Every structure is written in structure tokens, then in C-alpha cells.
Amino acid sequence: MLAPIAVTTDKRYAIPASMLAWVLGDPGQLILKHKPVPAPNKSEVLIRIDAVAICATDLDNIYYGPPALIEGGLPFNKNWTPGHEYMGTVVALGPGVDEFKIGERVACEIHAGCGQCKRCRQGMYTSCHNYGMNYGAHDKGHRANGFTTDGGFCEYQVNHINTLARIPDDMPDEVGALVVTAGTAMYALTELGGLVAGESVTVIGLGPIGLLVAAVAKALGAQPVIAVDIADNRLAIARKLGADHTVNVKNIDAVEAVLKLNGGKGVDYAVECSAAPDAVNTAVHMVNRGGKVCLAAFMHEQVKVDIAHVVKNNIYLYGIRGEGKSSTHRAEALMRQKRFDAGLIHTHTFALEDLPTAIGYAKNHTDNAIKVVVKARGVARIGAGAK
Ligand SMILES: [Zn+2]
Ligand SMILES: [Zn+2]
Numbered sequence: 339m340l341a342p343i344a345v346t347t348d349k350r351y352a353i354p355a356s357m358l359a360w361v362l363g364d365p366g367q368l369i370l371k372h373k374p375v376p377a378p379n380k381s382e383v384l385i386r387i388d389a390v391a392i393c394a395t396d397l398d399n400i401y402y403g404p405p406a407l408i409e410g411g412l413p414f415n416k417n418w419t420p421g422h423e424y425m426g427t428v429v430a431l432g433p434g435v436d437e438f439k440i441g442e443r444v445a446c447e448i449h450a451g452c453g454q455c456k457r458c459r460q461g462m463y464t465s466c467h468n469y470g471m472n473y474g475a476h477d478k479g480h481r482a483n484g485f486t487t488d489g490g491f492c493e494y495q496v497n498h499i500n501t502l503a504r505i506p507d508d509m510p511d512e513v514g515a516l517v518v519t520a521g522t523a524m525y526a527l528t529e530l531g532g533l534v535a536g537e538s539v540t541v542i543g544l545g546p547i548g549l550l551v552a553a554v555a556k557a558l559g560a561q562p563v564i565a566v567d568i569a570d571n572r573l574a575i576a577r578k579l580g581a582d583h584t585v586n587v588k589n590i591d592a593v594e595a596v597l598k599l600n601g602g603k604g605v606d607y608a609v610e611c612s613a614a615p616d617a618v619n620t621a622v623h624m625v626n627r628g629g630k631v632c633l634a635a636f637m638h639e640q641v642k643v644d645i646a647h648v649v650k651n652n653i654y655l656y657g658i659r660g661e662g663k664s665s666t667h668r669a670e671a672l673m674r675q676k677r678f679d680a681g682l683i684h685t686h687t688f689a690l691e692d693l694p695t696a697i698g699y700a701k702n703h704t705d706n707a708i709k710v711v712v713k714a715r716g717v718a719r720i721g722a723g724a725k
Pocket of ligand 2: 452456463468
């Protein structure tokens with residue numbers, strides 16, 4: 339690390355000058371190389387990355403580009419390191435930082451907004467109006483590691499102190515990497531949906547976010563929590579995470595099934611995490627009058643929606659963007675209290691050098707993969723990674 343003078347280090351954590359880092363070449367092409375270890379500035383720390391989880395949005399960034407935005411454009415061939423769901427150990431402090439100590443383990447939120455736009459001032463920093471404005475004459479200080487700045491598929495990264503949530507010693511690295519995923523579930527439920535105890539919730543699509551929506555909803559006292567998917571293994575995990583009812587909708591109508599399970603009424607809140615072609619309509623027909631729908635999956639094509647039903651029934655539709663208003667800290671609090679075991683969604687761990695294989699598992703759901711984690715140390719290589 340080429341550090342400015344006022345950076346604090348500690349000899350317990352020797353920091354090398356360079357590190358292994360994956361960078362994105364052409365779409366879908368990941369290249370392993372050496373990069374300098376970055377140095378923290380004011381209000382920043384250097385994190386030694388101990389575990390990084392692969393998210394469906396990483397696949398969007400790596401194969402298509404957006405929502406990654408590097409120097410005002412597509413992220414390809416810009417020496418950019420993807421990866422955004424990571425945790426690690428604080429190993430160096432930027433000038434003036436006394437909020438964290440070297441050696442503390444932290445989960446890292448993605449978004450450090452610009453801090454000056456209207457949304458940042460409201461705490462909605464994941465909807466920062468200066469997203470990606472962090473280069474050249476456009477430097478507004480915005481950072482979203484793994485989207486607009488270098489991310490976590492490497493050994494060290496710099497994070498703003500606002501993005502850090504301390505985690506307890508007994509939380510494994512792999513679970514710590516899922517705090518930000520649970521933070522997104524929390525943001526959907528409380529900040530967007532205004533969920534209070536006793537309200538009914540359905541979650542459609544049990545990927546990592548959907549599964550943690552079921553877990554966080556139950557931990558917050560939702561009743562009933564109904565989980566909907568077409569894979570029995572994922573429905574079984576949803577039950578372990580706290581879902582009261584699970585419905586395999588491979589051969590039955592999801593709306594009918596949910597209404598039946600909630601006394602003939604729709605639910606108060608439906609969270610759509612599947613991106614199935616008709617899932618938005620399923621969700622809006624599943625909520626009761628005055629109910630709410632959160633759309634948490636990226637559709638790659640435009641879909642038709644029964645807007646007349648939405649209008650006539652006073653249904654609220656929310657998009658969601660990340661994990662704003664410090665929801666990650668509240669999710670970590672539930673995990674610290676062991677209100678649910680997020681580790682149930684972690685299925686595979688690979689060495690950092692085997693990232694392309696790990697991404698293949700996440701993309702193709704190989705061996706029933708749900709959350710796939712890579713670690714820079716402590717995991718044997720499988721020998722199939724890039725050179
Ligand atoms: Zn993610
Ligand atoms: Zn902003």
C-alpha cells in the first residue's frame with residue numbers, strides 16, 4: 339500500500355504493496371492480475387476482504403454492464419474489479435478516522451452516496467443523484483464499490499466508514515458477507531413497505547434476497563409469512579428461516595393458493611424477487627385492497643401489468659434500490675441476536691482464484707447452489723480457476 343502519511347497501520351496486519359484482483363475484460367471475461375493495494379483517505383478505512391458473496395447483480399454487471407457504471411459508461415476493459423457483497427477486517431485507518439479500530443471485523447454496505455444531493459440528505463443514499471460521479475471533473479465523491487468503483491473480488495478494498503457495520507466474533511465470515519443481502523430485505527420490508535408486526539407478507543421467488551425477506555419478515559413479527567417458489571429445496575430453507583407457509587407453484591395458481599392461506603384475503607405486502615414474466619401481475623393480485631408490492635427483481639424486458647387493478651385497489655408499487663437508510667445495521671442486529679440463520683442460504687465456498695468457477699455455480703445453480711462465497715485465504719484451490 340502506498341499510504342499517505344496520516345494513514346494509521348498496525349504491525350499485526352502487514353499490508354503488501356500489491357494484491358490479487360480480478361478485473362472485467364470483455365462481457366463475461368474475468369482476468370486475474372496484480373493491482374496496487376489502495377490507500378484510505380479521510381473518512382475511509384482499508385478492509386482486508388475475508389469473504390465476498392456472489393450476487394445475481396454481479397452477473398448483470400459482468401455479462402451485460404449495467405447497473406455498473408464506470409467513468410460514465412459501460413464497465414468493460416476499464417481495469418475495474420467487480421464484487422459488492424463482502425466483509426472483512428479493518429487493517430488501516432484513513433486520516434482522522436477514530437470510529438473504527440484496526441482488527442475489527444465488519445460487513446460492508448455497498449453505497450456511500452455523495453452526501454450532498456437531495457436523496458443522500460434524506461438517507462436514501464442508494465438512490466444518490468450523483469451515482470457514478472466519481473471521476474475527473476465529475477467527482478462528487480460517490481462510491482458504490484463493485485458498481486461504480488472497484489469492488490470486492492480482490493484482497494483489499496477501501497470503504498467509507500458510513501458503509502461499515504461491525505459484526506460479532508462468533509459470526510462466520512461467510513455469514514458476515516450476507517449482512518448486506520439481509521440489509522436489502524430489511525430495506526424492502528421496513529423502509530419501503532413500512533412493515534409492522536402482525537401484517538401478512540408473501541415473498542415470490544426464493545433466491546438469496548427472497549429467502550432473507552422471509553427470514554427478516556418473520557423476525558420482525560409478520561404473520562403469516564408465505565413463501566412461493568418452484569424449487570422444493572428452496573421452499574424447505576424458507577421454512578427453516580421462519581416462513582409459516584410455503585407454496586410450490588409449479589402446478590398451481592399462486593394467487594389462489596396465497597388467498598386460501600390467508601383466510602380468503604390477499605396479503606398486506608408482497609415482495610417480488612423472481613423476475614418471472616407474469617410475476618408483477620401475480621404480486622398485484624395477491625395483495626389486499628390498500629396493500630403494497632415491492633419489486634425487487636430486475637426484468638430484462640418490459641412487462642404488461644394490470645394497472646386498472648392497481649388503481650382501483652389503491653395498491654402501492656415500490657421499486658427497490660439496494661439497502662438505504664442504514665438498513666444493513668438493523669439487519670446485522672437481527673443476525674447478531676440469532677433471530678434467523680442466514681448461513682442456511684450459503685451453499686458453496688471457493689478460493690478467490692477460482693472465481694470463474696464460483697460464478698458458474700451461482701449462474702447455473704450447479705449442485706443446488708444458492709449463495710456462493712469466495713475467500714482469499716483459508717480455502718483450497720480446486721485448480722480450475724484462471725491463471
Ligand atoms: Zn447484491
Ligand atoms: Zn447523493
